[in-house]
Amino acid sequence: MSEAINIAAQKTAKQKRIKFTFYQKIFFLYFLNITDWICTEALLASGCFAEANPVMQPVLNNFWQTVIIKGVIPLAVILVCCLVNKWANAGDSRVINIMLYVGISIYMLVNLWHIFNFVLLFFVF
Numbered sequence: 001m002s003e004a005i006n007i008a009a010q011k012t013a014k015q016k017r018i019k020f021t022f023y024q025k026i027f028f029l030y031f032l033n034i035t036d037w038i039c040t041e042a043l044l045a046s047g048c049f050a051e052a053n054p055v056m057q058p059v060l061n062n063f064w065q066t067v068i069i070k071g072v073i074p075l076a077v078i079l080v081c082c083l084v085n086k087w088a089n090a091g092d093s094r095v096i097n098i099m100l101y102v103g104i105s106i107y108m109l110v111n112l113w114h115i116f117n118f119v120l121l122f123f124v125f
Contacts, residue, residue: 022085022092025100030078032107043088046121105113 020028043049044060050058059065092095 018105022090022096022100023082025097025104026078026081028102029061029103029107032104032111033074036107036110036114037066039111039118043121048121048124049117053104068084 031052039058040051040056044051051060056069057065084090085096
């Protein structure tokens, strides 16, 4: 009897797991990219911080270049990835999930770093 209850509890636990789709993960990655851009711009506007990414340093002075590099190109790549995923019927690939979770983790750490810098900024002024 207790084995049947155990099995039922395990099935219920598996069913309650939140499962995000490929599309939800990839658009969350894009959202984190945009929040990184907005936070970077806000911190740079304070005058107390400098851009750490050497690729973005010369671009941040031109608004339209920044929009293209941080907004348009990543969105285009994401849309292409969504189309390829749909056409290839890739489903739930383990490699793709790992790549998405690594990207999400890195961007989450970058955004946490921005939050930490905002806290520092408020204590400086």
